Amino acid sequence: xxxxxxxxxxxxxxxxxxxxxxxxxxxxxxxxxxxxxxxxxxxxxxxxxxxxxxxxxxxxxxxxxxxxxxxxxxxxxxxxxxxxxxxxxxxxxxxxxxxxxxxxxxxxxxxxxxxxxxxxxxx
Amino acid sequence: xxxxxxxxxxxxxxxxxxxxxxxxxxxxxxxxxxxxxxxxxxxxxxxxxxxxxxxxxxxxxxxxxxxxxxxxxxxxxxxxxxxxxxxxxxxxxxxxxxxxxxxxxxxxxxxxxxxxxxxxxxxxxxxxxxxx
Numbered sequence: 001x002x003x004x005x006x007x008x009x010x011x012x013x014x015x016x017x018x019x020x021x022x023x024x025x026x027x028x029x030x031x032x033x034x035x036x037x038x039x040x041x042x043x044x045x046x047x048x049x050x051x052x053x054x055x056x057x058x059x060x061x062x063x064x065x066x067x068x069x070x071x072x073x074x075x076x077x078x079x080x081x082x083x084x085x086x087x088x089x090x091x092x093x094x095x096x097x098x099x100x101x102x103x104x105x106x107x108x109x110x111x112x113x114x115x116x117x118x119x120x121x122x123x
Numbered sequence: 124x125x126x127x128x129x130x131x132x133x134x135x136x137x138x139x140x141x142x143x144x145x146x147x148x149x150x151x152x153x154x155x156x157x158x159x160x161x162x163x164x165x166x167x168x169x170x171x172x173x174x175x176x177x178x179x180x181x182x183x184x185x186x187x188x189x190x191x192x193x194x195x196x197x198x199x200x201x202x203x204x205x206x207x208x209x210x211x212x213x214x215x216x217x218x219x220x221x222x223x224x225x226x227x228x229x230x231x232x233x234x235x236x237x238x239x240x241x242x243x244x245x246x247x248x249x250x251x252x253x254x255x
Contacts, residue, residue, distance in 0.1 A: 027223070030216050037213060041206065044172070045255025048202070049194055052186045055179050068176075076169060082162045092137075106166075110173050117176040 022081060029078040033071070040071045056121055065122035072114035080107035151230070154237035158215040161208035168205035171198070206251055211244035 012019050047058045058064055080103050087099045146152065171193055178189035192198050218236045221227045227236055 027220070030220075034213065034216065037209065041209065041251050042254050045206075045251065048175075048255075052179060052183055052190075055186070059176070059179065072169075072173065075165075079162065079166055079169065082159070083166075086159055086163060110170060113177055114173040117173065117180040120180040121176070 022084070026078065026081050026085075029074045029081070033074055033078060036067060036070055040067055043067065059118065060122045062122070065118050069115055069118050072118070073111050076107045076111050076114075080104055150234050150237045154215065154240055157240075158212060158219075161212040161215075165205060165208055165212065168201060168208075171201065203248075203252070207244055207248040210247040210251070211240060214240040214243050214247075 014020075016022060043058075043064060047055055047064075050058070059068065083103045084100050087096055087103065091099060175186075175189045175193050178185040193202065218227070218240060221236070222233075227233060
């Protein structure tokens with residue numbers, strides 16, 4: 001027996017179980033990405049195609065390393081949020097849970113790899 | 124009893140969204156689904172770029188391999204399509220902020236904004252390609 005009324009459990013949480021948290025995260029990360037993505041596209045586009053020495057030199061610049069780190073982290077968390085919404089739209093039950101876990105693992109795994117590579121290059 | 128019912132709600136078969144098979148395609152629905160497709164498809168370029176960064180941080184030989192993939196004709200195709208995808212997703216995202224504010228929801232305005240996303244994304248892709 002839980003000493004909570006049904007109303008108290010549901011209040012503010014809605015169908016998602018977490019209220020507007022997910023929605024709001026997508027908005028905040030979206031605005032943040034909107035500010036840095038245009039700079040990243042041009043900076044990365046100019047770096048791609050160079051030899052390894054040129055790439056290492058560009059990527060080890062603090063501004064470029066920080067910018068790329070932000071794009072990798074928030075880009076992949078924003079991706080995971082959007083992919084989760086898609087999974088929730090099209091699947092149910094165990095499949096849904098498995099896919100959401102898979103997307104979460106993929107997102108954090110890619111972030112960790114990207115940040116490790118950036119740290120190794122820049123430091 | 125109410126508690127048992129609450130626990131069971133997860134097993135209830137609910138309709139899936141968005142009923143693609145009975146939905147007549149319109150500019151607004153196509154530009155909406157494109158937002159989802161471009162956003163999710165960008166995982167391909169993300170994985171390639173992170174792999175390329177890891178290779179650059181590792182060794183000359185590993186970088187040569189990753190760089191050969193990313194700068195091959197296939198890599199160029201994926202990167203160029205992804206560039207369009209990110210610009211499309213960008214503009215569609217801005218449109219969503221506008222929609223969230225309760226504006227631009229009249230059919231005529233929404234369709235104009237849809238064309239804005241399509242045309243704008245192509246223009247921004249071309250501009251970016253000139254800059255890099």
